[in-house]
Amino acid sequence: MTGTSRVTITGEDAPGRPGVDHGDAPDSPAAIGRRLKRLRRDRALTQRQLAEPVYTSAYVSTLEAGKVRPSEAALRHIAERLGVDYEELATGRPTHIAAALRLRLAEAQRVLAMEDAADAHAAYEQILGQAEEYGLPQERAAALVGLGECALETGELADALARFEAAEHALAGEPLPARARAVRGRSVAHYLAGELRYACYLLESAIDALNTSGLHDPVALLQLYTASIAPYMDMGAHARAAQAAELALALVPQVTDPALVATMHRTVARTLIAEGRVDAAQMSLARATELYQQLQIRTELAHCHWMRGYVCAQHGDLAQAEKELRTAHSMLVSKRAALYVSQVEVELADVLRRRGKPAEAAELLESLLVGLQHGRGALHAGGAHRLLGMIAEEAGDVEAAEQHYATALSLLEQTGAAGDIADICRLFGDLMRSEGRTEEALNAYRTGLGHRAGPGTTTLGPAPARPPFAPWT
Template structure:
């Protein structure tokens, strides 16, 4: 794709006139005289808005096509290029996607297509997200947001969704939730955008102990599905809502949501997100005690995510796989799996806390209570700082049990008390 031409307006008018084989008189009359058009073409006189509209109509163009040198239909072509690049990204062709996004962003800027440029900037943020560069993704999203007033509601919602995700991964769950709720508060009746924002609420609420609020978001989202037009947004909602159904004991409903999400993502070529659904289903199967099925699903999800370069996905699926192997009695293999992805977790506070706590459980299984105590304490501190109250409750209980078994009763009581404090923050 070529860059937008840096061509003076007068020169462009002269070129378009000449392309049609017209004289200055033939283009100018009857609205304007030939001499005035000559001055416009040489750049000595700028055209008025009225003259610009007149000339655009005579040339069969819109005013902006004439003003900015946009070829007819270029906006739609650039959006199509971004859609294709996003599928490249989802299928692991990161370099090709990144190159396409940069090219479109440059052209959109040259053609003054703010909505298309905003979309291109968002796609560039998605490259950072795919590469697990949380800081870079957040900065790119904020760059996209500079043009968000020109963007469609669905894109503005997706920018907020991803920005919230970045803040959450960095341990600022409160800011993540506040931003999504603020965006929902000013949203005006767009079902795709609303579904996107409701999806963004569910996981942080669940991890902060807000099950009832998460359930309200899931139920509100279900009412929107029939009105939504974007299958990827519907799929993303199904994947997030499955967490709620799991938490309230509706496992069959949760599994059906994950299967439907995977189907929808696959139907639009979003391989990365389809693999993340397999990861989520593996988590559900582990919770249901179907460990052999969980191991197979998580192994496949991890391998698919590795093939398309999704480091964040690889890390999460590997941690889940390690927990399955621990429950199957393979503590050494579980430890090896966790340690293999620890370097990837510096920007993902939630998974770092989970991984550290899991290493504590592994140490306990290997009859190393001293290491278990240290690791569980580290995990609890990470989770508490990040307001991950649900995870902190579980870690506090494990830590208290280890301390009690070691005979440190006062410390055990203190750990249990911290768990109670975290539980009190969750909604009733």
């Protein structure tokens, strides 16, 4: 991904763009004077022709030199003579540019949902350049969030974080609900990087700020509660995940964005699965799938197939699980969603192993680990090494199994994924015990029990405050 771009034009008579960047404010006398002079020359008008009958050529010359700030009346007269809108002459901002950029933002979002992230990235970069050029902070922040979401899809987590942080900074003076999408994006990037506790910290801090300050924005709260479910589940904080799901479901009647509602249904399904409510989880996934199909959001639709595959695998229907996971994998590969592809490959490899295809599973896992180098996707890399350890152990290669389990444990301890850590410690302990290494086995079991015995909470301690309004009691 490229860095943040800025469109600038140098030269006094640069054509076509009134917002020339000379280092001063677009509405400064110097900037207005340069625009006035360029527009006058473009129209082959003399200073006298522009000024008459109300003003003098000397006054126009003074304005073009940037020596005085023109009055509103003078600007309106000159704008009419030039055949341009007053706002364009006064600010360098073409009429309706903000509305035009918002339309282009919507189109870029559609491209990201339905087509290629690279094409969406290029569109967002162009929008960002124009938003910066014309001094439009809201549109600039929206373009930065869009670029962050492109980077999430392609697995460029450092770039995603930089974009979301820049968006938050751009909106620093706005109410917290306006920053919720950027906060959510930043937390997702930390989550995908394996920084579960910090992801939860960001979300809980924002939720508490909303609920204790009177900014009870349903859309912002739904985004934040929904985003908190996955890191809660991976940390073993199942009670908090269930509470977040409960609050998210209750917010749905107040939210009209179908994509946000669909994401909530897809995410809540995970808590329902953990509670053993398989039918309810399937209904939630069916609702999410229906909405994503209507909206043609391919990445999220792939996530629904992925979740369905997980449900089938949990209940022993391995053939259907493989079918669903391969569908998800194909859709994500076509979208070039690299990190999500790796996540699905871990699930698919587990199903292949359980179906008696260990060689195919191992090949898939070794391949995906190459793409997860440089600190990307610690959770998924840990899962891959766990499965490779199981495959090696089943093949009788104790040394390789031990190495993979040790690597998995090291990766997962960086993330705080309590349940996964406990599972690796159990596997490690069982392997040591089978080799007669009793003391090492006991140490592994103790480590796992320590993680299981932990509260599975985040760094904040108490759970976020509940919104102080209906429908909760």
